[in-house]
Amino acid sequence: MVAGLELFTLPQQLVNGLLLGSIYALIALGYTMVYGVLKLINFAHGEVFMLGAYAALFASWALGYGPGGHAGQSSILNLAIMLLASMSFCALVGVVIERFAYRPLRNQPRIASLITAIGLSLLLQYGGQIFLLNGVPQSISGNVNPFPGQVSISLRGADKVALAKAEELKPAMIQTQADLEAQLKNEKSRFDLSPKGEALEKKAQEAKRSYDNLIDVANAKTVGINIGYGKIIMFVAVLGLMGILTYLVMFTKRGRAMRAVSHDFSASALMGINVDSIITFTFILGSSLAGAGAMMLATFQSGTKIDPFFGMAYGVKAFVAAVLGGIGNIPGAVLGGLLMGVAENLVDWAGFSNYRDAIAFVILIVVLLFRPGGLLGSAKVEKV
Amino acid sequence: MSFAALAAISIGLAGCGNKTDESTTSSPGASGSTKSGGAKSRPEPTAPTVTASGDTIKIGIVASMTGDNKPWGEDSYEGAKLAVEEFNAAGGLNGKKVELLLEDSGSKQDQAKTAAEKLMSEGVIGIVGEVSSGNTIQIAKSAFEKNIPVVAVGATRTDLTDVGANVFRVCYTDDFQGPVMAKFAYEKLGLRKMAVMTDNNLPYSQGLSASFKTMFTKLGGEIVAEGFYESGGKQASEYSGKLTEIKAKNPDGMFLSGYFTEVGPIAQQARAADLNVPLLGGDGWDSDAILTSGGKAILGNFFCNHYNNADNRPQVADFLKKWTSSHGGSEPNTTMGALGYDAAALTLDALKRATGADSKALTAAIADTEGFKGVSGDITLKGKNGNPPKRAIIVEVTEKGPKGWQKFAKDYTPDQLGM
Numbered sequence: 001m002v003a004g005l006e007l008f009t010l011p012q013q014l015v016n017g018l019l020l021g022s023i024y025a026l027i028a029l030g031y032t033m034v035y036g037v038l039k040l041i042n043f044a045h046g047e048v049f050m051l052g053a054y055a056a057l058f059a060s061w062a063l064g065y066g067p068g069g070h071a072g073q074s075s076i077l078n079l080a081i082m083l084l085a086s087m088s089f090c091a092l093v094g095v096v097i098e099r100f101a102y103r104p105l106r107n108q109p110r111i112a113s114l115i116t117a118i119g120l121s122l123l124l125q126y127g128g129q130i131f132l133l134n135g136v137p138q139s140i141s142g143n144v145n146p147f148p149g150q151v152s153i154s155l156r157g158a159d160k161v162a163l164a165k166a167e168e169l170k171p172a173m174i175q176t177q178a179d180l181e182a183q184l185k186n187e188k189s190r191f192d193l194s195p196k197g198e199a200l201e202k203k204a205q206e207a208k209r210s211y212d213n214l215i216d217v218a219n220a221k222t223v224g225i226n227i228g229y230g231k232i233i234m235f236v237a238v239l240g241l242m243g244i245l246t247y248l249v250m251f252t253k254r255g256r257a258m259r260a261v262s263h264d265f266s267a268s269a270l271m272g273i274n275v276d277s278i279i280t281f282t283f284i285l286g287s288s289l290a291g292a293g294a295m296m297l298a299t300f301q302s303g304t305k306i307d308p309f310f311g312m313a314y315g316v317k318a319f320v321a322a323v324l325g326g327i328g329n330i331p332g333a334v335l336g337g338l339l340m341g342v343a344e345n346l347v348d349w350a351g352f353s354n355y356r357d358a359i360a361f362v363i364l365i366v367v368l369l370f371r372p373g374g375l376l377g378s379a380k381v382e383k384v
Numbered sequence: 385m386s387f388a389a390l391a392a393i394s395i396g397l398a399g400c401g402n403k404t405d406e407s408t409t410s411s412p413g414a415s416g417s418t419k420s421g422g423a424k425s426r427p428e429p430t431a432p433t434v435t436a437s438g439d440t441i442k443i444g445i446v447a448s449m450t451g452d453n454k455p456w457g458e459d460s461y462e463g464a465k466l467a468v469e470e471f472n473a474a475g476g477l478n479g480k481k482v483e484l485l486l487e488d489s490g491s492k493q494d495q496a497k498t499a500a501e502k503l504m505s506e507g508v509i510g511i512v513g514e515v516s517s518g519n520t521i522q523i524a525k526s527a528f529e530k531n532i533p534v535v536a537v538g539a540t541r542t543d544l545t546d547v548g549a550n551v552f553r554v555c556y557t558d559d560f561q562g563p564v565m566a567k568f569a570y571e572k573l574g575l576r577k578m579a580v581m582t583d584n585n586l587p588y589s590q591g592l593s594a595s596f597k598t599m600f601t602k603l604g605g606e607i608v609a610e611g612f613y614e615s616g617g618k619q620a621s622e623y624s625g626k627l628t629e630i631k632a633k634n635p636d637g638m639f640l641s642g643y644f645t646e647v648g649p650i651a652q653q654a655r656a657a658d659l660n661v662p663l664l665g666g667d668g669w670d671s672d673a674i675l676t677s678g679g680k681a682i683l684g685n686f687f688c689n690h691y692n693n694a695d696n697r698p699q700v701a702d703f704l705k706k707w708t709s710s711h712g713g714s715e716p717n718t719t720m721g722a723l724g725y726d727a728a729a730l731t732l733d734a735l736k737r738a739t740g741a742d743s744k745a746l747t748a749a750i751a752d753t754e755g756f757k758g759v760s761g762d763i764t765l766k767g768k769n770g771n772p773p774k775r776a777i778i779v780e781v782t783e784k785g786p787k788g789w790q791k792f793a794k795d796y797t798p799d800q801l802g803m
Contacts, residue, residue, distance in 0.1 A: 134450050304649055
């Protein structure tokens with residue numbers, strides 16, 4: 001069945017897409033920066049993201065939001081601690097991976113590093129099955145989010161006439177409900193009623209249905225957007241982190257060195273740049289961004305399932321996003337991530353939620369066919 | 385053209401069905417009183433029987449001791465262990481002890497197959513497990529080739545027992561569970577427009593959604609929206625896009641046929657998408673982990689379960705006493721403890737009645753089980769093609785208290801649904 005396209009959910013889906021895409025963008029930045037400097041696809045990046053989620057989870061447990069913990073109202077401070085824990089742990093993991101897995105192979109054929117990256121990714125996934133709480137899925141408690149509410153923006157309100165009609169039915173609904181409540185006190189259970197209770201229940205249900213139906217009619221053409229406060233914090237933080245990254249890469253000495261290394265590896269070494277330290281710096285940046293993304297997703301996308309394979313789905317999508325934007329190109333990664341998030345939600349919007357995950361690869365194939373260098377990248381002809 | 389071909393095939397099938405009916409009417413077992421326990425015959429395993437050798441009789445259990453279904457797998461193993469200990473303490477089989485061999489399936493289908501094969505190479509004459517349908521199908525297929533009986537713990541997928549005459553279960557099927565929830569939603573909650581979300585990675589979820597939809601529309605309700613997702617690491621747990629579309633269809637309730645690992649996040653994201661309707665589900669919800677992953681959003685919703693710790697059956701009180709004394713005073717967290725116990729106890733009960741300590745005699749004895757007093761209810765397998773007719777209990781999710789987190793709401797027997 002092809003569902004009719006309902007224009008009035010489109011704004012909400014675009015917002016959903018941008019929010020999800022901002023996380024893809026954060027992860028994609030890690031792929032693209034490492035590729036830019038080392039010409040290596042760091043397939044273990046998704047697993048760094050996964051470990052970041054675990055770091056945030058353990059930090060939340062340490063703050064008293066563990067299973068069985070009854071910590072009270074959370075605060076921005078708690079979120080900052082979790083963010084810091086996750087980012088610094090991921091940075092550490094990134095440095096260790098680079099130092100012990102990639103550096104010894106740096107002067108070997110590039111394929112050796114690539115296979116190592118895949119091996120490392122599998123090692124972290126299946127190692128996690130054993131060492132990370134036996135691989136049992138976990139999730140961060142919803143109580144960590146200090147702002148559980150949401151903003152509702154109404155772009156087109158409800159049909160006033162229909163709404164007024166519905167309001168006329170409201171007293172009857174409340175009355176039947178009250179009758180039923182009164183009767184329930186004399187009943188054994190809500191689901192095991194006497195004939196009298198059953199009749200009252202039927203009346204209450206019918207009144208509620210006719211009220212609800214009119215409300216649905218009234219709301220049929222409304223257009224609105226719901227965004228959780230948490231998601232807004234997430235989006236702002238992502239923008240902030242991207243701002244910091246731009247500053248670091250474009251306006252600092254280290255950033256200039258990084259760009260030089262990415263431009264020409266050996267020439268920059270000849271110019272006195274410490275290539276090793278720049279590569280380490282790149283891994284620190286990329287990995288801590290993945291950590292930030294993981295922490296914010298696991299905290300603000302309530303109930304997100306964290307397990308050792310958590311990084312797989314996000315890692316693949318973000319990799320496609322990086323290729324889409326042009327791998328090695330920083331603004332390209334952000335653009336690619338946002339496009340990817342929006343594209344996925346548009347698939348849902350079109351009523352093909354079965355095919356949601358296929359869109360990433362359809363986009364990848366199309367991009368590789370028509371613009372092999374990506375949207376913002378340029379295809380370079382390699383000298384043979 | 386294709387229609388003609390289809391018609392020809394269906395006529396052919398009908399013919400087959402009639403033939404089987406005729407051939408089985410003479411057998412006393414084919415009473416056909418339940419829908420799932422009808423008169424169709426299942427393929428008989430042809431491999432030679434496996435006889436118990438050595439000092440002990442070996443029974444195997446495949447359980448999800450790691451991975452997504454760990455809460456269930458562990459409970460099913462603990463339950464089975466309890467039954468075996470009890471059997472041995474009571475003298476075993478004429479003084480011969482039963483040894484329970486455990487293999488982990490890692491909650492994965494391919495690993496479940498390897499686990500079953502390993503157990504069979506170690507000489508087990510019967511296998512208990514698994515908690516999930518996808519894993520059990522693999523075990524059942526492997527065991528069919530070796531002529532070993534399988535008693536599934538919590539696998540509810542209806543066509544599972546069609547694999548062969550060596551496959552049994554101690555739980556109800558999705559053909560019963562789905563309609564129970566549909567009836568409850570329609571009659572007790574007064575819902576008329578349901579949305580359904582299905583996990584395409586789980587044969588269980590697909591079967592359950594289908595049986596729910598059929599019954600709900602038959603009762604007069606309407607399925608207004610459907611969403612699909614895939615568990616198992618292939619997909620990010622991001623459902624806001626699907627939920628936005630479902631909300632636009634204004635359902636007055638939502639049926640989530642997947643497992644607790646995904647149902648929790650979906651519940652929370654549904655509330656975040658302003659979809660504040662009652663949520664319903666099957667026994668896949670049954671783990672207290674859903675309270676963390678579902679937060680406040682999961683409270684007050686209903687799912688279908690096999691038994692309840694607060695049941696007043698004497699077997700339940702007895703079981704809980706044994707369980708708590710060996711688990712530091714805590715009750716089983718999931719229903720799989722009781723079902724694991726039932727599956728193992730039923731196998732051992734059959735072993736006592738079997739004509740010999742070999743797999744073929746054991747299969748025959750299990751198939752002959754009548755009125756076995758299980759913790760989760762009376763179990764009759766005779767003439768039911770491996771699917772015992774059982775009671776389903778609908779519970780409400782509440783905050784964790786001294787009496788657990790599942791509040792009894794209503795129960796249904798197969799007769800009440802005309803099955």
